[in-house]
Amino acid sequence: MNIGELATRSGLSHSRIRFYERVGLLKTVDRQANGYRSYPPEAVVMLALIATAQQAGFSLDEIRALVPPDLVKWEHDALLESLHGKVKEIEALQARLAQSKAGLVALIKDIETKPDGVDCEDNARRLLSRLPSGEFARATTAAADVKMLGKKRRPARRG
Amino acid sequence: MNIGELATRSGLSHSRIRFYERVGLLKTVDRQANGYRSYPPEAVVMLALIATAQQAGFSLDEIRALVPPDLVKWEHDALLESLHGKVKEIEALQARLAQSKAGLVALIKDIETKPDGVDCEDNARRLLSRLPSGEFARATTAAADVKMLGKKRRPARRG
DNA sequence: CTTGACCTTAAACTTAACTTAAAGGTTTGG
DNA sequence: CCAAACCTTTAAGTTAAGTTTAAGGTCAAG
CATH class of the missing domain: 1.10.1660.10 (Multidrug-efflux Transporter Regulator; Chain: A; Domain 2)
Structure with a gap:
């Protein structure tokens, strides 16, 4: 060919x-x-x-x-092990994403049922402050960790 | 700060x-x-x-x-819109990950279900007939499509 | 016997997403 | 006063994963 x-x-x-x-x-x-x-x-x-x-x-x-x-x-065992490992990584990311999404959906619901009399900006601030220290930040760093699994860190950037 | x-x-x-x-x-x-x-x-x-x-x-x-x-x-409406947008983003990623995972799992299954007594070269031929014209080609282009969502298509290449 | 579809190489170019370097100003602690 | 630890800018370097270009050879058809 x-x-x-x-x-x-x-x-x-x-x-x-x-x-x-x-x-x-x-x-x-x-x-x-x-x-x-x-x-x-x-x-x-x-x-x-x-x-x-x-x-x-x-x-x-x-x-x-x-x-x-x-x-x-090809070495079936080593190859399979690596592939399974990659699937595990993906599953971990999926789980975290599901959590993030659930959090967001809850947040949206919270906003939609905003009590009358609270003004918009205060409410936005209040709600926004939940995000970063909550699951959001953890998900971010954890996901970064997941991404680095089994990789030798390159001196500089990614493509 | x-x-x-x-x-x-x-x-x-x-x-x-x-x-x-x-x-x-x-x-x-x-x-x-x-x-x-x-x-x-x-x-x-x-x-x-x-x-x-x-x-x-x-x-x-x-x-x-x-x-x-x-x-x-962020005002109330814009906030909601953005959050909904974020959920959509997450869903897009979930689709992406699901596809990656499906591809991997299919590959693993292909390798694992090699019948006993079949040697490696025959197995390679079996994979040949299954992968490329089957889900491989479709999955590849579909994933490429997902990747292109909302992007103006570059003249060529993917970095 | 030429046209067009194929193949060859080596080297330069591309893009994203940063980092590193060079050269210097500012602030703080001992 | 001086060094260490901050901060600034601009410009150039880096990496991955290819693509593009230039300058050809080869082959089948008409």
Whole structure:
């Protein structure tokens, strides 16, 4: 399979596939006599795996560490463990989001049933002061922690 | 409150806070006689709000469009509207996370349900037939669509 | 035998979201 | 008075994850 066909099959761009090869996510591929890359059918699986892992929030660095270069001898146990770990992270975030949402919904209800005679700005202030020290702040830092799970901290920023 | 205290309180770096001001996420702040920035207590709430939205997967551009510039002057209606908006944001993230999780779980199941006696290469072929044309392709584009909500489409690329 | 669709490389460019550096002013404690 | 610990600005650097560009080779069709 040429790179064009792989690109169509996988839905990724030519440049992206070549890029993945360059950075070592794909092992160096066989070449035809003319120099064209010649991919085996498994390449589609590999790309699907990479793309799915990316979807799930893995960086290419993490993926490189996780996914063995050779699909044939991937280590099921380690891979599965990592994937399960990622699911746990997502679940933790989901739980926190559900809490935040519940808090917000409660807050909205509270505002809507505002007692007459209290003026708007005071009421807004009163209600707003509930947010930051409550679940909001904790959710924020906790979520930050979740995001860093298993990642070596980079010297500077994120993309 | 000086920027140092705000940094400690919010957990964000000085440079990051100044950066947010520069790019218009924070309204230009009051200055003391010596030129130092002087923040009101609400600034902590504002930063927490931004950080949370970021946690939720929103870009600074999206956040700029969603979060009202002045927290204190929220009036009743606007406050409610913003809170409802926040709930919508959370729901959007929940959808995103659910999708990520579904993708992961599907992948795990695919790997785990490998029948005994089937060797790895055959398993790879089995995955080949399941993943790419099935939920993988749809999930990928759907997630991309979610990601594009409310964004003007860039010429290409995703950083 | 040329046109267009394909493939090659290397290197430069892009974007987001910051950080770091350089060079300096201010405030506070000993 | 002096150092440490704050604060200021502008400008340039960094990272991830690619894309784009330039300058070609190759191949199938008409």
